[in-house]
Amino acid sequence: MRRAVAQVTDALGCPPDVAEALAMATAELLENAMKYGAHPSGQPSIDYELRREGDRFVITVTNPVSAESALHLSRLHDRIARLRASDDAGALYAELLADVYSGDAAEAASTGLGIVRIAFEGGFAVECDDGTPGVVRVIARREVGA
Amino acid sequence: MSLSQKRLQTRAALITVGGGNRGNVVHARGTLNEPDIETRLMHLFEEVHSGAVRTGLAEVVVDIREVEYAGTGLWKALVRWLRLMNDAKTHYRLVVIGDKTRNWQEIGMSMLRAFGVNRLVVSWGSSAPPSNPASGSS
Numbered sequence: 001m002r003r004a005v006a007q008v009t010d011a012l013g014c015p016p017d018v019a020e021a022l023a024m025a026t027a028e029l030l031e032n033a034m035k036y037g038a039h040p041s042g043q044p045s046i047d048y049e050l051r052r053e054g055d056r057f058v059i060t061v062t063n064p065v066s067a068e069s070a071l072h073l074s075r076l077h078d079r080i081a082r083l084r085a086s087d088d089a090g091a092l093y094a095e096l097l098a099d100v101y102s103g104d105a106a107e108a109a110s111t112g113l114g115i116v117r118i119a120f121e122g123g124f125a126v127e128c129d130d131g132t133p134g135v136v137r138v139i140a141r142r143e144v145g146a
Numbered sequence: 147m148s149l150s151q152k153r154l155q156t157r158a159a160l161i162t163v164g165g166g167n168r169g170n171v172v173h174a175r176g177t178l179n180e181p182d183i184e185t186r187l188m189h190l191f192e193e194v195h196s197g198a199v200r201t202g203l204a205e206v207v208v209d210i211r212e213v214e215y216a217g218t219g220l221w222k223a224l225v226r227w228l229r230l231m232n233d234a235k236t237h238y239r240l241v242v243i244g245d246k247t248r249n250w251q252e253i254g255m256s257m258l259r260a261f262g263v264n265r266l267v268v269s270w271g272s273s274a275p276p277s278n279p280a281s282g283s284s
Contacts, residue, residue, distance in 0.1 A: 002177065002214070002215060017249070020249060020250070023215070024215070024250060027179050027215060027217060028179075028217060028218070031179055031180075031181055031217050034181045035181045093257065094257055094260060097221065097222070097225055097257055097260075097261070098260075098261075100222045100225045100226065101225050101226070101228070101229050101261050102229075111222070113218040113221075113222065114217065114218050117218055120253075121249075121250065121253050
């Protein structure tokens with residue numbers, strides 16, 4: 001997967017730090033989609049798109065969800081809302097890691113840390129669209145020079 | 147004294163524990179971002195922690211220099227390990243060796259420091275593991 005992203009970022013002429021950020025965000029978003037999406041056939045069903053829009057890159061990951069995904073979606077919305085309300089994604093990342101430290105192992109398995117990492121480490125703005133029943137779409141945008 | 151030899155092979159990574167003249171080293175290489183990697187690492191680290199306490203090791207080294215990329219599962223598992231060390235009031239120290247040229251490692255290690263003030267040593271080296279992996283600079 002990282003090789004495939006690297007081929008695209010090479011073709012787009014991305015500087016190394018931007019390419020690294022795009023690969024990291026891709027990995028986190030796909031991991032979330034695999035972990036929390038609904039894949040009734042046993043095979044992940046995930047749509048992934050990376051494109052450049054002028055001075056920014058946009059990653060979109062779309063996957064089916066089921067009723068069992070409700071807790072994950074709730075956490076996803078919470079993390080994105082907290083990111084929007086905060087001007088320090090690093091502080092939120094540290095706060096969630098502290099939750100991992102103080103919580104039990106089961107709770108630690110689902111903290112939404114990846115979404116916050118995308119913002120903190122990669123400089124992305126993240127949003128979520130689950131307006132279509134049974135489908136969630138997560139969009140991560142990053143300015144080329146962020 | 148050394149740790150019992152263990153080996154965790156995933157689709158894209160290999161993690162070895164103990165063995166040879168590096169009996170206190172957990173060495174990881176590859177890519178650690180499979181969906182279940184957090185659970186598998188937590189289980190492995192719990193075993194290593196128990197072994198370190200049982201054998202009275204003074205130091206356990208975790209060498210991640212050859213990890214090309216890791217998802218948040220690695221950091222969560224390491225944070226949980228530090229919690230185990232704190233709860234058990236252990237006397238061994240945990241040395242994590244990273245490669246500073248990998249930006250994600252530098253950022254992750256800086257966050258990790260907050261959870262192991264007294265027992266965690268963050269060390270840097272190049273990606274090629276030396277014969278003595280704990281010889282990197284702090």
